[in-house]
Amino acid sequence: MEDLLARIARCVERGKISTLSPFPKDMLGTAGVTELVAEALASSIPPQNILRKGLIAGMETIGERFRLNKIFIPEVMISAKAMNSGMRMLLPFFEGNKITLKGTVIVATVQGDLHDIGKNIVGMFLKGAGWNVVDLGVNVAPEVIVSNARLHNAAAVCLSALLTTTMLNMEQAVMDLHKELPRVKVLVGGAPLSHSFAERIGADFFSTSPQEAIIYLDENSTPETV
Amino acid sequence: MQPQKQYNEFIVALEDLKLPESTFLTELLDDSMAEHIQEEFAEVLNKVKGIIQPRAGYAVFHPGEFSIHDSYILCGLEKFNSKKIVTRALERSDYLYVFVVSIGGEAEKLVKKLMAAGEYLHGYFADIIASAYTESCAAWVEKIISDRAAVAGEECTMRYSPGYCGWDVEEQKKLFSLLPDGFCGVQLSKSALMIPLKSISGILGTGKSVVREEYQCGICEMNDCLRYKV
Numbered sequence A: 001m002e003d004l005l006a007r008i009a010r011c012v013e014r015g016k017i018s019t020l021s022p023f024p025k026d027m028l029g030t031a032g033v034t035e036l037v038a039e040a041l042a043s044s045i046p047p048q049n050i051l052r053k054g055l056i057a058g059m060e061t062i063g064e065r066f067r068l069n070k071i072f073i074p075e076v077m078i079s080a081k082a083m084n085s086g087m088r089m090l091l092p093f094f095e096g097n098k099i100t101l102k103g104t105v106i107v108a109t110v111q112g113d114l115h116d117i118g119k120n121i122v123g124m125f126l127k128g129a130g131w132n133v134v135d136l137g138v139n140v141a142p143e144v145i146v147s148n149a150r151l152h153n154a155a156a157v158c159l160s161a162l163l164t165t166t167m168l169n170m171e172q173a174v175m176d177l178h179k180e181l182p183r184v185k186v187l188v189g190g191a192p193l194s195h196s197f198a199e200r201i202g203a204d205f206f207s208t209s210p211q212e213a214i215i216y217l218d219e220n221s222t223p224e225t226v
Numbered sequence B: 001m002q003p004q005k006q007y008n009e010f011i012v013a014l015e016d017l018k019l020p021e022s023t024f025l026t027e028l029l030d031d032s033m034a035e036h037i038q039e040e041f042a043e044v045l046n047k048v049k050g051i052i053q054p055r056a057g058y059a060v061f062h063p064g065e066f067s068i069h070d071s072y073i074l075c076g077l078e079k080f081n082s083k084k085i086v087t088r089a090l091e092r093s094d095y096l097y098v099f100v101v102s103i104g105g106e107a108e109k110l111v112k113k114l115m116a117a118g119e120y121l122h123g124y125f126a127d128i129i130a131s132a133y134t135e136s137c138a139a140w141v142e143k144i145i146s147d148r149a150a151v152a153g154e155e156c157t158m159r160y161s162p163g164y165c166g167w168d169v170e171e172q173k174k175l176f177s178l179l180p181d182g183f184c185g186v187q188l189s190k191s192a193l194m195i196p197l198k199s200i201s202g203i204l205g206t207g208k209s210v211v212r213e214e215y216q217c218g219i220c221e222m223n224d225c226l227r228y229k230v
């Protein structure tokens, strides 16, 4: 049975959605994520294991290769899509609580800023790692960030800023979050930021790499079941 | 009230916009990208080309309508607190151009739709392609202005935008007050962001004794500028 989960992980890693997927060429005609997840469910493998040891495991491998600069972002996205195809099949099991995600993470580009390409990448990595992601979009005011973190009982908030001037709004959001929701981890990123800036504004974590944020969250938040 | 001004507004033909080769687009993409990823890129490129509506426009300020000082620029009734790096580049200008470009709001809607559907790769490609088109629209308006200047024997400066080189983005409010409402289809939000998002605003100068210099990062005091990182 382990073997089946390892095959699911491999298909996620290679971005192989189904038998019909024309790529990758060396896997032409072989089963993809959707067929293998169906097979796993039919063999009564617990959905939580399919998620954790199949889908998420595949994303972990690809995320690590990205962190080590071995691959480019498009390849991670192809894997994320393959993972999604499997996730869709597991959706019914969320209702009966047969599967739970790691928790909720809020992502947002801070007030006064519109640059969201990096924020979207971070959101995609988080989903791939088994987090429920609530994306608040761009130009998000500190009070909206706080109220959503409360509403969704978030484990963490990921803030992005690319404009030097909006880095100040980031500081406000971090302060408000720490004051109102001290349990919630606040992660910050965006090209002009630095470790020293993140430290000065009291953020819990800074990195240029979304994958490192995942590792940090896995080690520093209290996962539910996964 | 600002004095009566003449504005030039253009609908830019797609064929005139080249995806800039040196921008972040090339940095985010890999030449050795697998063939099928390149195919997906081509597919999204076509989609984006079909929905963008590139527009560009500017207002010209003539001698006497603006003055350039050490750390600020007076233009019409506005005072731009742009940093030295900007004022120095523009100081010999005889004419000052305030410009806006936009590719409209359809591309960002497409990005949102694709992302929400889990089509991350297509959403990402659509976003970077649309951003690159916005940049090339700014390059286009700069070229129009510099070509006209060249006919009159003038040189053209590089273009500068609020948000670049330590010049506060909030000053887009002043920039937009020099232009008619909804110029090039762009509105400014309360927090000084342009809507549609895929827009760029800025200024540049032309003049007989202008010397076009690359961005003078040497005199900049910002230590978190991205130009050093990319």
Ligand code: B12
Residues within 6 Å of the ligand: A114, A115, A116, A117, A118, A119, A121, A122, A158, A159, A160, A161, A162, A163, A164, A165, A187, A188, A189, A190, A191, A192, A206, A207, A208, A209, A210, A213, B024, B127, B131, B132, B134, B135, B161, B162, B163, B164, B165, B169, B172, B192, B193, B194, B195, B196, B197, B198, B199, B200, B201, B202, B224, B225, B226, B227, B230
């Ligand atoms: C693309 C882009 C745009 C696009 C926006 C597209 C979009 N949807 O985001 C367009 C063309 C519309 C644009 C417009 C403007 N832009 Co712009 N833009 C850029 C550009 C070229 C690339 C940014 C980018 O997406 N990089 C790629 C992503 C993947 O990188 P990233 O965001 O850093 O994210 C990575 C990491 O940082 C990290 N990360 C990011 N967030 C987070 C969060 C967490 C928690 C973690 C852990 C990690 C993390 O993960 C990502 C993946 O590795 C930069 C210049 C540059 N080369 O960086 C200028 C830049 C950011 N823009 C700038 C400016 C000023 C503007 C304007 C205000 C200019 C103007 N007046 O017109 C306008 C505003 C438009 C508006 N509507 O008001 C300036 C900002 C200067 C500053 N630092 O203050 C820059 C630096 C250009 C410059 N040379 O000065 N822009």
